[in-house]
Every structure is written in C-alpha cells, then in structure tokens.
Amino acid sequence: MRGSSVTGDEVAHLPAGYTYVRAGDFRLNPQHPPLIKALAGLPLLVLDLDPIEGTPGWEQADEWTFGRAFLTQNRTPLRRIVFLARLPMVAVGVLLGLLLFAWAREMWGFGPALFVLSLYTLCPNVLGHTALVTTDIGVACFTVATLYALWRLVRGAGRWAAVACGLGLGASLLAKYSGVVTAGLVVVLLAGAWAAGRWLPASPLESPPLSARRAVVSLGVVLAIALLVVSLGFGAPRGLVNYLAGFGRIYADANPRWEGFLWGEYSATGFRYYYLLASLWKTPLPTLAAFAVAATALPATLRKRPVDVLFIVVPFAAFHAAGVFNQANIGIRHVLPAYPFLFLACGAAAARLLAAGGRGKLAVVALGVWLAAGTLRAHPHYLSYFNALAGGGPDSGIHYLDDSNVEWGQDYARLADWVARRRPSELALLAFEPLPPATYGLRYRTIRLDNVTRPKPGVTYVAGAHYLQRNSLFDEWAGVRFLWLRRYRPVEIVGGSLFVYRFSIDPRDEGSPDVIYLPPERWFSDSIAQLGEILGRSPRFALARGLLAADYLERARWREGEKDPAGALLDLALAAEVQPSSAVPELAMALPRLREAVEAAALVAPGPWCLEGTYDRAGGQLGPAAVALIRCLATRPDDLSARANLGWTLLDLGLVAAARAELDRCLDVDPTFAPALAGLAAVSRAGAVAGVAGDDSLAGATLRLDPERPGRGEP
C-alpha cells in the first residue's frame, strides 16, 4: 500500500473526503456519494495539514485543482497523507472478508467458507482496489452486508436483520451511485424468496417459506431505514434532494471524446461484453476453475435450496447486466461488487469437492495453492494483474485491456525508487499522470514525436501501458501511432504499468538484455517509413515533414561515413524534396564531394546508368535519377543527353548553380544543343524567381513554392 502512488480518482476522492469531515462542506466531487471519501478523510484529522481555505480550487469547488494542490503543496508529506487515508479502505476490505466468511459458513459450512475467504483475500483485483481510496470496494462491502442481512431475514431471522439490511442498503447508496442496483436487488430477492416459498416444494435445508405480509413489511422497514440513512448522509433535511442532484452528475468526469478499448479495438459507445471478457482475463484461473465446478453444482443445489442460489446468481448477474449497459469501459473495478457472489458460488464447488472425499479435498487445496502462488507472483502489482488467458502479465495484458486495468498512476513512487537505484543519464517519460511526476522527485522530459519514430540511443524511455496502447498518445496529430508495443519488447517493467525502453545502435550491444539493439539502417528506415505514412495521411503536418527531412539528412551523413556516397546523395536528394529549405543548402555543399566518390565507384562497377537515369528522370524519381546520371557521366562524359538530363534534374532538386554548370558544359560541346538551351532558360527563370540567380539555397526554397514552375517538363 505504501508503494503505490496516488491513482486517478484518489486525487479527487481523498481531498474531498477530508473537506467533508473537516469543514462539513460537501461541495467537492458531488458526482460520487460521500461515505467512502469521508471515511478516508477521518484519519487525516490527526495530521497537521494546511488550511482548506486558500487552497487553489476550493472557492470554485474544483475538486481536481483542489486535490492536486492539497496533495502536492501540503506541509505534511504526500506519502503520509495517502497512507493514512487508505487505512479505512483496508478496514472496509477486512469487513467485507468477514461478512463473506460468515455468510459462506452459514450457507456451505466451515471448510467451504474458508475456501471462499481465501478466494477473496487472494484475489488480485480485490487486493488492488482495497488499498485505494475509491468507492468500488465500499459498495461491494455494503452490498454484501445488505444482502447477507436480507438472506437471514428471509430465512426467519428477527427484526434486527431488517435493521441491518436497511443500514447496509443505506451505506451502499452512500458509497456509490451504483448502490441503486443493490436497492433493486433487495426488491427482486425478496419477491423471489416469497415466490420460491409459494411455488416450489419446501426443502428441509431451507427455512419456512416467506409470507407475503412479512415480505412487504420487511421491504418497508428496509427501505425506510435506507432512506433515513441516505437522507442523513447527504445532509438532512435536503438529503434526498442532494442525492438525486448528485445522481444527475454521475457523468461529470466523463470525457466525451473517450473511446473504450478492448482487445485491440476502440469504440466510442463501449463494448457490451467488455466486463465479461475483462472478468475472464483478470480473474485468477483457479477461481474460474472453481466457478466452472460451481456451475455444474448449482443446478442440483437449485432444486434443494432455491433461495440460496437466488441470492448468489441474481446479484452476480445483476452487476454484470449493469456492466453490459455501462459504456464507460474503464476497468474491471466497475463490476467488483459481482466478485463476492462469484466467490460465494465457488463455495458450492468447495462443498461438492470436499464432500467427494480425498481427491476432492486435494483438489480444493490445489486450487488454493495455485491461487496463492499466482497472487504472490503478482505481488504487489495487483492492479495490472492478468491471468494466463491474457498472457499472465501486463506486457501481454495491455493487448487486451487498458486504463485502470493496467495503469492508473500507481507506479510513480516505484519509478522514483527505480530511478534512484539505476540513475539513468536521461529520462524521457509519458504516462497517465494523476499528479505531476515531479511530485515524486522525478526529473524528466516528455517523450515527443521524434522520440517515438526514432528513439535516441542512451535515453531511458518510460511509457505508461495505457499510453502505449492508446492511439491518442499524440492526439493533436491524428493518426500517429506509438508502434513500440508491436515492435519492441520493453527491457524492464517498473511496477506493473511503466514500460522501460532503452535503445542502442552500437553493434556491440546486440544481444544485450539491457538495451534494444537496432541496426542503424533499421533505426533510420523505421522512422522514415512511419513519418512517410503520417505525411501520406496529413501532408500539411509540418513537424512530421521536418522530422522526415532530418531523418534523411542524418542517414545521409551516416551513409557517407559508411562509405556509401550514392546512398548519401540519394538521401540528401530525398531530404531536398521533402523540405527544400533545410536540405538544399546541405545538398549543394555535399554535392561536389559526394559526386566525386560516386563517380569513382561507378568507374569500378559500370552499369546501364545512362538508361537508368533517363528512366528515373522520366518517372519523376529525382534522387535516383541524379545518382544514376552522375554514374553515367563518369563512364560517358561526352553523353550530352545525359548531362542535360542531369542539369534538369539538379534544377528540379533546387540546385540552380549546379544545374547551370551542367547545362553550360553541354553548350561548350554543342552550342545548339536544344535541351541544354531550354534548361538554361529555365535556370534563368528560376534564378529570377529566387531573386538571387545561382544561389542554390534560396532557389531551392522558392522553387518548391511554385508547383506550376517552368522546367518541370521533359528536356
């Protein structure tokens, strides 16, 4: 619990809860009922905290601004505030465990109850959310309290059961607005218990049937107490009005541009089967196995104890049915209240197995050991737990689910510890930030587009799982995708959600586990391919254009160093085509030097360069045409057509002076050579447009601005 940094909703819930108990003011975060937040705020009363008044966001009742300021600028250290606020959540979790054990013991007996308790206490989803100031485990706890008391009530318990049920329901409604499902369950289960008693044959295992009168009276008492609790909890005498007003704001935090993610797909309207699959991938396999056994055991139980089955199946189905219509596909925590009933159902499996003798007992023990081993393996990264169906860890799990299923901001403190140990020379970070990462002492710069396409060697990149998965990493530039997830395996995962990447283009690092080795050719070509694709979709994306030109220029330098002058020249030409203003000067400067090297190489390895150059030129491939024609002229310096072609090509690349030189040489040999004369005319026009005839750098820039410029045609 100490290791987890502040997660998404805690930024608002925790400080709001403190204001409830300190100032009795409920203005902050009305989109969630106050009980759980107030519980979290209680231990903070013993701390010496800054006054609420004067904290940014307080006057405007902006809980997010207030929350960030309260947590990061307080005189009491953040870790202490968070630790104390989370303690009541642990108490709620323990209470839920105890209730579940008591209920299972009454329903299935001691052995199965112990099994149910172990499923609960070792469930990573429960462990993950019980340590956070959020409302999900609270509503789960009070739902179980409500329905356990109701179960006892329909089995003939006294009036105190009705009182407990009413208090539990009130607490559920005060914990989270999804507590209305619990209220509906009370009505449905009472009706179901009455109907079962009336129409199904009496079973010796169940209590006398519930009479209609007792059902109606019980319902009245339960609802009356619950309404009283809600009314008091929301500030009598306008408690119910406040409750309804808050209920109307439950989507206040919803982002209208949000898209749910499931298994590689995004949807603005969510996925109907999101929570079904999320449960399949995030529930430990031993629990699912026990549930499968329970599914075969429950039909037989239904005949003997219909009310018990009703109290397990209906709440489980109801919370999942609510999930079907929940478009906010942001985490399994929304169906956390269904889990206790899943565990209760597994009690039927344990009862059946334990009754089956030695092998059955062994199976129960094996399931428990399997579960414990899996949970220990996941410790302490419970939020990002995935079972083997989803690969068994966050590295594969993020292909299935995102958001609070994997990354909710829980690992910044662990990252700070990791940085302190590893001391990376340069840290670049991009992740979900409930609080500024600097709060945890992290010094970093943000990952940018150029890092995404061509990561820099030596820099340690840390990317949040959620951000890695999302398309919206750079959502101001539509279509930019963070392809690292598909291309590279992280060298390390900090916590369960922060993926560490470190790259090297040094061949000595090939095979090293600490870095991702990229051969330089791939390092450049991956980036060029990605930027080319982006520009294909968004040709006006100036930053991508600049980065692509820079990639070509850098690869040209690298290729020259690798004794590949033709490749270098080609890259410079491509850079000049992409962004003349930055690349033409460099091309102009490098041309004589590279040309000499290309000519020397061509003399060694002659080829059909003249034809190739003519073909490329005719096809509009300026860079390849220039290289081929230079090679051609190395072996056939008297080929006037090729030289004129080269002149035209250099002119199209923006190299006016170089083009003029080639065309002049043609005319030196044949003063009437028409293509050269036409070329020189085009050179003059280009120079006039540029304003400074023969200045390559300026001419190149200006030439590109005029798509209808003369001289583009065939020589």
Next chain:
Amino acid sequence: MSRRVVVFATLLAIVVVAAVLRLHRLDELPPGLFIDQAQYGLDAYRIAQGETFPVFVEGPGGNQERGREPLFMVLMAGVFLLLGPTPLSIKLTSALIGIATVAATYLAASRWLGARVGLLAAAMLAVSSWHVTFSRMGFRAILTPLWVSLVVLALGELAQRRTVISAVAFGVVLGAGFYTYPAYWSVPLALALVLVVALLERRQDGRRRQHGHGPPSLLELDVPGARKRLVAAAVAFLLTMTPLVAYASTRADDLLARAREVALVGSESEPARDESVSLRDSAQRVLFMLHLRGDTELRHNVPGRPMLDVVSGTLFLAGLAALARARWRASFKTAILALWLLPLVPSAATLAAPNALRAVGALPAVCLIAALGLDAVLRLLERLGDRAGDSATAGFPGRAGRAVAVAAALLAIGSAAALNARAYFVEWASLPGLADEFSGDIPRFVDYLGELANGAEVVACPYVYSSPNIAFLTLRRDPPLRPLDSVDALVASASDSARDRVFVCDEPAVNALLQRLYPEAEEIGRYAIYTARTGRILRVPAKRMWASLPPAEETQARYFIARMNDSFAERSRAW
C-alpha cells in the same frame, strides 16, 4: 401424409429458402469482381477450354507461391460450359455448392441423429448469413463445409450399410477433400481424433454397446468383413490422393506456401508477419467469433458482427449444454466437437483471426450443435404442450405438443432467417466501401476502356495486363489484350497493321517514352486503379506506328520495358 413425405416436403422448403438466399440479386451482390474470384475464373476458363486439367493450380502468372486446389475451378469450368465465363457464373458456382451443402448437411445429420435433427441442422445452415456470404462469394473455401458434410455422410453410409462400395465411397470422398481447400485438412485430423477416442473406448468392454450411437463400423474389427472394408476404404483413399501426392513429391512447398505466408508462428528462415499476435490471443478470438466479435474483414462479414445471430447463438449454447447432457459415447461427442473446433484451427493459427473464410469448415458442426439445442428446446416445449393439451402417449408427442414444437421451430428459424437476411442484404450490402473491397471500379474501367478502344489493339502495362480481374473481363475481347512486354508492342505488327494501337499505362517513364516516340498520339483517357498513380490511355493511329524503332530509341525502349516489368514483379512479391 406419411412421415417420409413430410420430411421430404420440409427439406424441399429448406432448400428453396437456401436457394432464394443464395441466388437473390446474385448478379449485383457482392458487387464488382474481386481479384481472387477473377483468378478462379481464369483458371476455370483454361480448364473449360481444355487447356489444362491440373492437380494443383498454379498462382497468378504462373507464380506458384499461391497455388490452389483445383476442384472448385473444375466445377466452375462446368458452369462456364453451360453459361459462359461471366462474373455471374463464378458466383453461381459457389451458390450451387452452397445449396448442395444444405441438402448434404441434412443427409449427413439425419444419418446419425435422425431426420428431425437433420432438418433442423439444414435449416440453420440454410439461413446462416455466414454460409450465405461465402455461398455467394465465388471462393473455393465454400467447398469445405460441403466436404465436411459429405465425409460425415459417407461415414454414416459405411456405418449403416457395411458394404465394400460404401467403404470405397468413403475413401474417395475423404481423399477428394484434399482437392478443395487447405482448411479441409482439419477433417481427417478430426476423424483421427475420433479414432483415438474410439480405440480407448474399445478397451472399456461391456459399456461400449450400451448406447445408441456407436463409433464408425470401420473400428468394429470383430464384425465380419470389417477388415475388407477397411482395406477398400484405405485403397480408395490412397488412389484418390495419388495425383496430389505425386505433385507434392516434386513441389511440396507449393501446397503449404499460402499457409506459411499467413501463419502466426514463423520459423527462423521465414519469420511470422506480426510477432505481437500470439496463438493464445488468436485462439480466444476464434472461440468468441460466434457470439461476441466476428470477422472484421469487410468482404467476409459486417465488420465485427458475431458470426451467429442472437437466436442461432443462443441455440448453439443450448446445443452445447444438450451435448454435454446427452448419454452418448465419448467418441460420438468428440466427433461433433472436433468437427466444430478443429476447422477453427486454420483461422486461429493464422493472422487476422477470426477469419470466417478459413473457419468456414466449422459451419456444418456449428449448425448441427445449434440444431441439437433447438431440438432440446422443442422436446421441452412438446412436453409442456402435451401437459397443457393432455395428448401425449407413451413417450411420443401428441398433437398439441407437436403443434407447439412446429410453431416454435418456425419461429426460431424464421427469426434467424430474418436476422441473417437483414444482416446480409441490408446491413452488409449497404456498407460504404463494399464495392471498393470487391474492386467495383474494375468492371467500370473495363467498360470505359472498351468504349475508348473500340476496334483498336490494346497494349497494357503490367498493372493492367497482369490484373486477373481485367484479364477475366476481357477474355472474349477481339483482339485480345496485349502486354507491353517487348519492343514489338511499340511498333506496327505485320499481321494486324490496320488497327490503331491504344496504350494503357501508369508508368510515367514509359508514358514519357511513348509520347516521345509518338508525339502525335492522342490522350483519350485517364484512369487510376490499384495504385495512386494516374494512368494514361494513348491512341496511336495505325498509319503513324513505327515499322521498327531507330536503334537508339529501341535500346532505350527495351530498357524501359524491362525495368518497368522488373519493378512490377518486385512490388508483386512485396504484396
């Protein structure tokens, strides 16, 4: 009316429904002519012309990397002989196979589980939008469900009749399946699995004969004549396979080339295309394709729509429960489950799962399981109906029960039919981009070209000439389309010098060459197909054609043409 008449009339009605769903608006839906359909058409045309009768059809342009099993093309050649080589004939071939599959599924299911389940299974298949889609598509994969049903039917015949002829028929059908589609390989594997389970069952003497549905009679070696039938089936199977085995012995790589190309798990020499997709992930996608998220490929499905409608999907789950509760032998249950699950393997083990095309072999078993579910529901309703009407006698449904069951069956299948027909003819048919997916622009381009080049000789660059769609649609053009593959195509030919020449090319360098060679050529049109590059259509009057090119121009032209064709071949390999 006797029971046989009722069954026959019902089957006829089901086949009619199947035919309506598979033939209605077949000329326009799916639209256009997709490249694979056209390639099948070209192969079938060659077969129909008697040019070849292949054991294994080579890929486009003789490229063996994408070879295909020939049976579908052979059947298509038959349709061509009757109706001519048209896009409709291509789709009609698969539609007829689809209709036959419905009937074969009835025959196969009824052999093992009685006429009622057989009719229900056939009805579920008849109205399945999954099967309707591929029945109308003109792809050879549609043979897989037919062959699954035929194999099960042949096995049933063998189990019941126990004659040498039925054994030979089984061997032939089993072997002929290898000439249909690679996904068929899962069927013999399923049978092998059943064989293993049945052998294990044999060890449990005494219990083996207690239940109604037994393993194939081939296994009952103690029955007189069993060994003879086993040998007959094996010989027939091997003889049927001989041509393919002979072919594979020289070109084994061809048979598995496409499978390797799309495989999820690569080898060191041939890594998989996308390492981030795991087999586990892919298998889950395939398992959930019936109910949660189906094929996302627009050609195959309304993207993401579950492959079963809500009625069939629910009945399928009910069928699984019924199968689990049924007191049948493990080998029999294994057979049904294996015929569902193993045909899914080709989709699970390849990229872009779930792929409804590669998994289409699972359809007969899926429909059979849904039929089992419907059958179980109908039995329950019969009991309830009889209890209400008090008309049951000695375990048989009475009139009331039967009426309730018939009404419920009609309601279930009718609603499934309505949902599936809507999914195909309304939702899928109106999807934006559907025409593009089926290269809807190609027939328009061919018409456009035909009008422009009326009577002239058309010479095309590789993007046009090598397009199977264009090649198929211009099969009967006079004079035929000619490739720009040599300098001869640029000069007047002695044999046909009176015709104008129309050049169709999207290679800028070659177009520049053409304009230099024929400055007076008229640009009569432009086009953009397949690539973003704009192609030009140039018409050169016959009297202006060079008789032969000057040497310098000829050298350049030869280089340009070779360079263009090399570049095209390189890009084709990259695809």
